[in-house]
Amino acid sequence: MTEFSISKIPTPGAMAVDFEERVNFERLRSYRLQRTKAALDSSSLGAMLCFDVNNIRYTTATAIGEWARDKFTRYSMLTRTGEPWVWDFGSAVRHHRMYAPWLAADHNLPGMNGLRGGIPPDVGLFERCAKEIKGILVDEGVADLPLGVDVIELPLLAALQAEGLKVEDCQQVMLSAREIKSPDEISLLSMACAMVDGAFQLISEELKPGIKENQLVGLVSKRLYDLGSDDVEAVNAISGERCNPHPHNFTDRIIRPGDQAFFDIIQSFNGYRTCYYRTMNVGRATPSQHDAYTQAREWIDTVIAQIHPGASSNDIALAFPKAEEFGFSSELEAFGLQFCHGLGLGLHERPIISRLNSLSHPMEIKVGMVFAVETYCPASDGVSAARIEEEVVVTESGPKIITLFPAEELFIANKY
Numbered sequence: 001m002t003e004f005s006i007s008k009i010p011t012p013g014a015m016a017v018d019f020e021e022r023v024n025f026e027r028l029r030s031y032r033l034q035r036t037k038a039a040l041d042s043s044s045l046g047a048m049l050c051f052d053v054n055n056i057r058y059t060t061a062t063a064i065g066e067w068a069r070d071k072f073t074r075y076s077m078l079t080r081t082g083e084p085w086v087w088d089f090g091s092a093v094r095h096h097r098m099y100a101p102w103l104a105a106d107h108n109l110p111g112m113n114g115l116r117g118g119i120p121p122d123v124g125l126f127e128r129c130a131k132e133i134k135g136i137l138v139d140e141g142v143a144d145l146p147l148g149v150d151v152i153e154l155p156l157l158a159a160l161q162a163e164g165l166k167v168e169d170c171q172q173v174m175l176s177a178r179e180i181k182s183p184d185e186i187s188l189l190s191m192a193c194a195m196v197d198g199a200f201q202l203i204s205e206e207l208k209p210g211i212k213e214n215q216l217v218g219l220v221s222k223r224l225y226d227l228g229s230d231d232v233e234a235v236n237a238i239s240g241e242r243c244n245p246h247p248h249n250f251t252d253r254i255i256r257p258g259d260q261a262f263f264d265i266i267q268s269f270n271g272y273r274t275c276y277y278r279t280m281n282v283g284r285a286t287p288s289q290h291d292a293y294t295q296a297r298e299w300i301d302t303v304i305a306q307i308h309p310g311a312s313s314n315d316i317a318l319a320f321p322k323a324e325e326f327g328f329s330s331e332l333e334a335f336g337l338q339f340c341h342g343l344g345l346g347l348h349e350r351p352i353i354s355r356l357n358s359l360s361h362p363m364e365i366k367v368g369m370v371f372a373v374e375t376y377c378p379a380s381d382g383v384s385a386a387r388i389e390e391e392v393v394v395t396e397s398g399p400k401i402i403t404l405f406p407a408e409e410l411f412i413a414n415k416y
Contacts, residue, residue, distance in 0.1 A: 009393060009402060010187055011194045014228045014269070023191075023270075028184040029061040029102055032177075033084065039177035040080060046145025047079040047137055048170040054345040055150055055174045057271055060086045060103060062096055066231045072116055072153055077133065079140040087111025087129075113156060121155040130159035137165070148173060179342070179350045180368035185272060186393055189343060189370055192269040193391060193402045195227040196276045199265055200405040207282055207413040209257050213237040213250045220265065229267045233347070236264040239282075243385035244378045246337065255282055260289045260379065262387035271345045275372045276403050277389035280411045292379035293386040293410035299338070300375040300388050307365060307373075307392060307399040313353040314362035316340065320355060320375070327378055331356040337376035342369065343391060369394040386410070 012022040036059050040048060050056050056076040057063045068074050068089070077085045085107045088096060093110045096103060109132075113125050137143040147160065148170025160167050181189070199220045206219060217235040224232050237250035239261035255261065262279040279296075281289060303319045320338040328334035335356050342349030351363055351371060370393050378385045388407055392399040 008183070009190050009400060011190045012187065014191070023184050023187050025061075025184070026102075028182065028188075031182040031184070032058045032061070035177040035180070036078060036174070039173045040078060040148075042176075043148070043170075043173045044146060045080075045148040045168065045170060045173065046142030047077055047140075048148040048150070048173060049075060049077045049133065049152075050150050050170070050174065051075045051152060052150040052171070052174070054178075054271075055171075056086065057345055058174070058178055060084045060100075062086055062088070062100055062103070063271060064089060064092050066233070070116075072151075073112060075111060077136065079137065079142045080145075081142060082136075082140045083107060085109070085136065113153065116153065126153070126155045126159040127162075129156060130163045130165075133160065134163040134165060150174060175350050178344050178346070180366060181344060181370050181393075182368075185344065186368075186370060188270050188272040189274075189391070189393075190402045192229075192267065192272050192274045193276065193404070195224055195229055195267065195269060196265045196274050196403070197405045198227055199223050200263070200276075200278050203263060203278075204280060204411065204413045207255065207261065207280055209255055209282065211255050212252050213239055213255070214252050216255075216263075217250050220263075224265070224267050228269060230270065231268045233266040233268070233273070234264070235266070236262075238262055238387075241383040243387075244383050246376060246385065246387065248336075257283050258286070260285070260292075260384040260386065262385070264387070264389065266347060268345075273343055273345070273347050274391065274403075275341070275343060275347060275374075275389060276391060277374065277387045278405055278407055278411070279386045279388060280413045283412065283414055283416045285410055285412060286379075286381065286384075288379045288381040289384045289386070290410055292377045292384060293388075296375050296377035296386040296388050297408065299377065300373055300390060303340070303373050303375070304390065304392060304399050304401070307394060309365060309367045309394060309396060311365040312362045313340075313351055313358040313365065316353050316365070317355050317358035322355065326376065336374070338374065340371045340373050342371045344370065365394055367394055367396055 060076050075087050097105050146166045146168040150171040202223050220235050221232045240259040259282045264277045306316045306319045323331050323334035339354035372391045374389045376387050391403045
């Protein structure tokens with residue numbers, strides 16, 4: 001893969017224009033499909049049936065929004081010998097036949113398995129689905145090979161098995177395909193970060209005594225949608241005594257002078273997600289709060305310094321502090337506070353790096369991986385805490401950070 005540098009990770013405008021090369025979506029679709037086919041060919045599977053919306057989008061370049069994420073009503077399939085199939089929700093079939101010409105019209109079909117039990121299984125929709133899938137597998141010559149499935153409702157699993165199909169897991173195959181990002185994917189991830197840069201600027205201006213956590217969430221959500229976000233999945237807003245322990249949510253707590261506050265902004269642009277923490281203080285900060293931030297920054301810098309092609313995730317995990325060093329009894333209890341996780345169409349892709357899993361099951365870091373590095377440090381005052389997260393692209397020359405809102409020192413918002 002071509003080496004990436006900051007100058008080669010552009011953040012272009014969202015519009016398509018004729019006067020400069022931006023994201024090439026035809027190239028993006030082709031890259032993702034070829035990665036999926038290669039991963040399938042390297043596996044023991046004859047086909048992959050996907051209900052995970054990220055896998056569907058990666059393979060077919062179709063999506064109908066966040067609504068579909070937990071419905072299990074859209075699904076796709078790719079066989080070793082054919083092109084992608086997608087089963088859509090109602091009129092979305094006609095829409096995609098009109099506007100998604102990269103899919104063969106006869107490979108875009110209506111599908112409905114009951115909306116997670118809303119239509120009872122005894123209606124027979126699962127059996128209809130299983131027979132249709134079995135017919136395609138027979139036609140494409142792979143019915144005798146295992147059928148991979150990422151996530152599935154139990155009645156459909158039973159129906160597929162009743163058709164004589166051997167069902168195995170394909171999530172690992174799909175995550176292998178999605179592991180290395182193309183230049184277009186990296187550009188989209190960088191553009192998503194730019195939107196969050198702007199959201200943190202808004203927070204820095206509005207973080208004043210009297211505003212509430214949920215009000216900030218509302219303002220940030222609007223700013224992100226104004227900038228072009230297609231899904232604001234979550235904005236964690238945590239302030240004051242809620243910082244320690246980290247609750248991973250937001251409330252209607254009123255911001256007060258001197259509060260330490262941290263925010264995680266999880267959203268996507270063209271499906272490509274951010275996970276991007278920043279910590280700020282309101283007006284002023286105590287020595288304890290400064291110390292916590294300094295320690296968190298030291299930890300994250302130490303970890304990032306270990307990231308380079310060929311590195312082992314084991315060595316990166318060892319650079320994180322042990323759970324006991326920041327007040328937890330086990331790595332399981334502390335999970336999510338000191339770790340790395342891949343980013344792409346999904347929030348948690350490969351690699352997942354932590355002391356919980358990486359010391360016994362290391363993996364190689366490769367050029368083209370993109371992941372977030374997270375750290376957390378509680379303050380000695382017992383209530384405050386600092387949280388920092390950087391997104392990095394692995395290049396031939398090491399990590400390139402694409403989260404650019406200032407984080408070298410503790411940011412004091414509206415200082416007085």
